[in-house]
Every structure is written in C-alpha cells, then in structure tokens.
Amino acid sequence: xxxxxxxxxxxxxxxxxxxxxxxxxxxxxxxxxxxxxxxxxxxxxxxxxxxxxxxxxxxxxxxxxxxxxxxxxxxxxxxxxxxxxxxxxxxxxxxxxxxxxxxxxxxxxxxxxx
Amino acid sequence: xxxxxxxxxxxxxxxxxxxxxxxxxxxxxxxxxxxxxxxxxxxxxxxxxxxxxxxxxxxxxxxxxxxxxxxxxxxxxxxxxxxxxxxxxxxxxxxxxxxxxxxxxxxxxxxxxx
Numbered sequence: 001x002x003x004x005x006x007x008x009x010x011x012x013x014x015x016x017x018x019x020x021x022x023x024x025x026x027x028x029x030x031x032x033x034x035x036x037x038x039x040x041x042x043x044x045x046x047x048x049x050x051x052x053x054x055x056x057x058x059x060x061x062x063x064x065x066x067x068x069x070x071x072x073x074x075x076x077x078x079x080x081x082x083x084x085x086x087x088x089x090x091x092x093x094x095x096x097x098x099x100x101x102x103x104x105x106x107x108x109x110x111x112x113x114x
Numbered sequence: 115x116x117x118x119x120x121x122x123x124x125x126x127x128x129x130x131x132x133x134x135x136x137x138x139x140x141x142x143x144x145x146x147x148x149x150x151x152x153x154x155x156x157x158x159x160x161x162x163x164x165x166x167x168x169x170x171x172x173x174x175x176x177x178x179x180x181x182x183x184x185x186x187x188x189x190x191x192x193x194x195x196x197x198x199x200x201x202x203x204x205x206x207x208x209x210x211x212x213x214x215x216x217x218x219x220x221x222x223x224x225x226x227x228x
Binding site: 051101 | 156159215217222224
C-alpha cells in the first residue's frame with residue numbers, strides 16, 4: 001500500500017513570505033497525488049492534483065506543487081502568503097494505484113503571522 | 115460543482131444514544147466515505163461504500179455502522195454513542211480515475227457526546 005509523509009506538523013511564516021509544505025510519497029511507480037486544504041471549522045477542499053502530464057501543477061489561491069519522481073516528493077509552494085492562507089494542509093495518495101481510497105498525511109498546520 | 119452536504123454542522127448527544135449522521139451528494143458518484151478527524155491523528159477512515167448497499171470497513175469501524183440505500187445518500191450510525199466518539203466527522207464522495215478524480219468533502223459534523 002502507498003503512503004504519504006508530511007514532514008512538518010506546523011509551519012509558521014510571516015505574511016508575504018514564501019512557503020513550502022513538504023510531502024513525500026512511498027511509491028516508486030507513477031502515482032496520483034493530491035493536496036487538500038482545511039480552513040478552520042470546515043471540511044477539506046481540493047487545492048490541486050497531479051494525475052499525469054506536466055510535473056508543475058497549479059491550484060487554487062496561488063498555490064502550486066511539483067511532482068518529483070526521483071525524490072518521490074510533491075511539495076506545495078506559494079511565493080507570497082496571506083493571512084487567509086492560515087489552514088491545515090493535507091497531502092494524499094490512492095492506497096494503491098487507481099484505487100478510490102485515499103491515504104492522507106497527518107497534515108501541516110500553516111500559521112501566518114502579520 | 116459537486117456538492118456533498120452533511121445534515122448537521124454541530125451535534126450534542128448523550129452517552130448511549132443512537133446517532134445518525136447523514137450525507138448526501140448530488141453528482142451521481144459511486145464512492146462515498148466517512149472519516150473522523152481528531153487532533154494529532156489526522157483523518158481516519160471509518161467506512162466506505164462503492165455502490166448502493168455495498169460497504170467496506172475502514173481502519174476504525176468499531177462502534178459504527180453505515181447504510182447506503184440510495185446512491186446519493188450515505189449514513190453513518192453510532193449504535194450507542196460514547197464519549198470517545200466525540201470528534202469531527204467528514205463525509206466525502208469521489209468518481210473514478212479518468213473523470214474528476216479525487217474526493218469532494220462535506221463541511222463536517224462536529225459531534226460531542228456528553
């Protein structure tokens with residue numbers, strides 16, 4: 001079964017600074033990869049996904065992620081964060097390739113300081 | 115856009131009560147899921163369903179059951195609520211790869227058992 005590891009449980013950054021949230025996955029074969037965001041007291045919302053094609057994926061709210069097969073990584077980045085980006089971010093991968101069940105990382109809490 | 119609607123945002127129930135959490139999706143998705151989310155534990159899969167009347171246990175099914183009589187509706191049942199079932203419950207639905215792959219989540223139900 002595939003798995004994902006989010007390397008940081010909490011990431012504090014200052015407003016307008018760049019941010020990178022790290023995610024590594026376990027499989028060495030082609031995978032589908034997802035990032036979800038959870039704003040306070042809400043459900044999870046799809047931020048972006050990689051299914052195939054270009055390794056640089058652009059999502060909502062100015063976020064992007066790069067699929068790196070050699071590093072088995074799918075890090076999430078934003079060049080300049082805003083207070084409204086304060087949320088928890090989850091990386092996810094299908095439990096086996098093509099399966100409907102997703103396995104989620106433990107989450108990274110992004111805190112933006114003014 | 116796919117919408118997943120959870121019937122209650124907040125619920126307070128007494129120990130021993132039978133509790134029903136309802137989830138409805140409006141995009142004809144085959145797959146539906148129930149997760150619980152607890153601080154430090156991330157998302158844990160309780161049950162999922164890949165078709166009407168079909169269900170499969172997730173990682174933590176004890177104390178829960180589910181019902182899927184219609185494709186759009188997936189209910190989570192706490193047979194006899196206990197305080198350790200106080201949690202955020204998230205419902206999700208998904209379509210297979212090739213389509214709009216990935217989960218769509220509801221807004222969550224925060225359940226408190228007293």
